[in-house]
Amino acid sequence: MLNKKLNIFQQVRELEGWHAVAFSATLLERMLPNYVLFCEATEFADPAQYRNSLNAIWEWLAVPKAKINFTAQLEKIEELVPDASDFDNYGVFPAIDVAMSMSACILLIQGEDPQGAVVVSKLSQGGVEAFIEASSEGDITDMEIKQHPLMQWEIETQQELLILLSKCPKNSESCKQLKQLATAEGMTNIGLEI
Template sequence: MNKPNNFQRIRELNTVQKASLAAALLERMLPNYTLFSEALEFGEPEVLQNALALCWEKILLPKSKISIEKLVEKIEPNVPEVNDFDVFGVYPAIDAATALLTLLHGIQSKDDQDYVSVCKIAQGTVARVIEYQFEVQEQNYTAKDVNQHPLMEYEIEVLSELIDFVEQMGRVDKDNAKELRKLAIADGQTNIGVEIA
């Protein structure tokens, strides 16, 4: 019931609000990449963190001279290949990097659909974690089990709260963007419930 409601609300936001929401969700996703990177000594998390910081700058100051192409070129070698790693953590890491590239593409092409896609990737990561948990426990599950799982319900709730904040933000400025970033990680965990160090 809740799901289309959130995405419907996202579609009704203006472009800058959508971009801010997508960037806020990335604040919750990128630490998944950092944890993976540190554990497996792969990639440079600071490249992705820097790119996200520059995305915020570009959202707030559209005329700022930031080369999106250069950021994409720096991120691409940092996207892990699923077949190179035998750990589940590779999936949330790939999702975080993919979501960041999608956000950059949206900023560059001014395509609102990319911002909606970031929100879908974030939720997809949560779904994949839940499915993995069921599989590890050798439990059968349905799409309904995934949607009603506490982790997914929580993700939908957080998304809803972030949308509430963005809706009432009005014009996005430095101060409310800062508040939004804080709100995104206020619970001290990533979108898959991992503690942010």
């Protein structure tokens, strides 16, 4: 299992351009409801800006000539990052993962972080791991985390995504397929129903 995890990060590291952004956007699609649920539970912020930013990323993927001001998108996202010390609600951590992933994806588009997709991959897996630890009774071993159904699902989803990306052309139809993959189970990456 550890080899699979390393293998995924290695494969993600090799993604470039459109494929790296598409990988990131698909994982973000699974993670975004965690941010929305956090905002609804705490009245922290209006989560619509994050939906708008992710829609802008999908638009950039579907219509390569689309004119999108990602610098402005990044500023809007960074204004809406919760501070973990302000909340005693576990949901703040998955919400921060979404914010960091969204920033990494935009920086990837702008060419400022060529490893943005790896950042998103690790944040998604790390979020699942943290959720498993937080929701387990007592201590949990690394092996138990790796064998947990949520972690298995996360790894399988990322692997399926890598396979799909190796075959799909850079077009709006591919974007629809990727979104479908992200939302097919009706759950976020940490297993919350959407």
